[in-house]
Amino acid sequence: MTTQKYFPHVNGKMFAENVALSNIAKQVGTPFYCYSNTAISQNFKDYQQAFSTALTNQETLICYAVKANGNQAVLSTLAKLGSGADVVSMGEIRRARAAGIPANKIVYSGVAKVEPEIEYALNEGIFQFNIESEPELELISQVATRLNKIAAIAFRINPDVCANTHAKISTGKAENKFGVPISKARQAYNRAASLPNIKVQGVDVHIGSQLTQLTPFEEAYKRIAQLVIDLRSDGHDINVVDIGGGLGITYNDEVIPAKEDYAAIAKKQLGHLNCKIVVEPGRSLLGNAGILVSSVVYVKTGEERQFLILDVGMNDLIRPSMYDAFHEIIAVDISKTALKTYDIVGPVCETGDTFAKGRQVHESQSGDLIAIMSCGAYGAVMASTYNTRMLAPEIMVKDTDFAIVRPRPNYDEVINADIVPSWV
Structure with a gap:
């Protein structure tokens, strides 16, 4: 219940x-x-508290996943609490900005970004593009070069981890359409570093929605931590890890891990990297x-x-x-x-x-x-x-x-x- x-x-x-x-x-x-309104506010504050306590010496940014509920009253409530935004379209960038969320707290996800959307995001000055494919990387570089802008990027890495959730909201298995396979990540980052107007800064992972266990998070974060070490050895200045969202809620009788335990997993697997941690809760806030x-x-x-x-x-x-x-x-x-x-x-x-x-x-x-x-x-x-x-x-x-x-x-x-x- x-x-x-x-x-x-x-x-x-x-x-x-x-x-x-x-x-x-x-x-x-x-x-x-x-x-x-009180529930929304309290849920966000719980995330703030959990991650600030677990990662005392690391900067964290909580970016609400706008796709969960884009109502301006919801976004304005979260903006006043200091939330950033995880967006998947130009429309969601516009919603977030209209609600008062600063552009430098917006991460732009999504598998099919098109040129007008990329241009708009660059002109707004968003914090980061979470890139899903090498063709997308090439297009972002072209648009950024034309506009004389620098695009800060992270690749969304598909770690091939089973999230143990509904098949239609699982996003981190090898057969899913999302992200760059972890086996090809170093090659993708090397290509990004060679392109004009691209700033390589982060790694992104999101394995699914409505997760009720911490084990898939832990396995994914462990793989991402090793990737960050490998990328740094390749000469990339990786200083951001976007750990996605995905923590579930109780619809019926599900037992949901505490946000404190979720944050503790992030600290355990990623804390030694001294990266800025970006968290993208949606369902668990709303x-x-x-x-x-x-x-x-x-x-x-x-x-x-x-x-x-x-x-x-x-x-x-x-x-x-x-x-x-x-x-x-x-x-x-x-x-x-x-x-x-x-x-x-x-x-x-x-x-x-x-x-x-x-x-x-x-x-x-x-x-x-x-x-x-x-x-x-x-x-x-x-x-x-x-x-x-x-x-x-x-x-x-x-x-x-x-x-x-x-x-x-x-x-x-x-x-x-x-x-x-x-x-x-």
């Missing part, structure tokens, strides 16, 4: 911090995403800091089971359909009813629009509110208007206050985004 610290039930009614979810629903309507609140539309009795049909669909939360992901599902009001078993589904015309099968939830009826937990990361950011369904608004709560931080669009806005050519 996920922690209910920031989304507790008080006298049987569910709150976000100190705001009743039923009050938000009355004013905003359902479905809606709801984020706890995942359990957000929920998705919906209403029951119908309770339907089928041939063999009962269905709880919600007003939230796979277009709002794709993870269960895409990854077979488990999300805890809780009635907002648990004060009056006993548990009952349902298949919990949405309104989209797809059998895959299913959030859970045979799940126990407090007995519900039409109009009751249901909370889908652990949706702060890879929820709203992956949503779409499939079936011409409006995107769910996003709400942020802090103590007794809440604000709409992304409104629900209207039908005219969505439909008028299309342009009918004159010859139709």
Whole structure:
């Protein structure tokens, strides 16, 4: 079960911090995403504390992985706490900069950077490009030379380590599309050192998302440490190690290592290198800091089971359909009813629009509110208007206050985004 610290039930009614979810629903309507500002802030501070304590004599930079949730209210919250940003597109650089994150705290990842994106990043003066391939290196050198800029780079190294996570979010095995094989790393760095307007400064590794064990991190970092030693012996001034993110959260019954233990692994394997350590948490900052609140539309009795049909669909939360992901599902009001078993589904015309099968939830009826937990990361950011369904608004709560931080669009806005050519 996920922690209910920031989304507790008080006298049987569910709150976000100190705001009743039923009050938000009355004013905003359902479905809606709801984020706890306090949870986001505390999660970030926990990372700061863990790494500053473990690596007392080394500089660390925590770069939030913007892909997890790019809402400006989220980014602004983290910017004020001193966060950097791990980005994968020009759009995410723009989001980070608009939220107040300095360019010199931005690392640019991603497997298919194109020329306009590279140019924009160079003009902004970002901290580092995490390079995925030698063709990308060549292009960055060409663009930097044309602009008379210096591009600071690290290669993303694929260490061929199994992350023991879902196949679709594992990124560090030899068969994955990400990074330069560790067996070819020294050759790649030698090529980088020979190119104009390239500053070789770091090594990057990211083996996957939603990791629940420290052993894969330790194995990857051990291999990276040896690589840094080898690269230095080749004459490269390696002074940055980007250790990626990937620490998981509790969706159901996962036991997640403490951030202090994660930082201790970094110290154990990398501390002797005296490098600046860059950490890229995403899910572990936002995942359990957000929920998705919906209403029951119908309770339907089928041939063999009962269905709880919600007003939230796979277009709002794709993870269960895409990854077979488990999300805890809780009635907002648990004060009056006993548990009952349902298949919990949405309104989209797809059998895959299913959030859970045979799940126990407090007995519900039409109009009751249901909370889908652990949706702060890879929820709203992956949503779409499939079936011409409006995107769910996003709400942020802090103590007794809440604000709409992304409104629900209207039908005219969505439909008028299309342009009918004159010859139709």
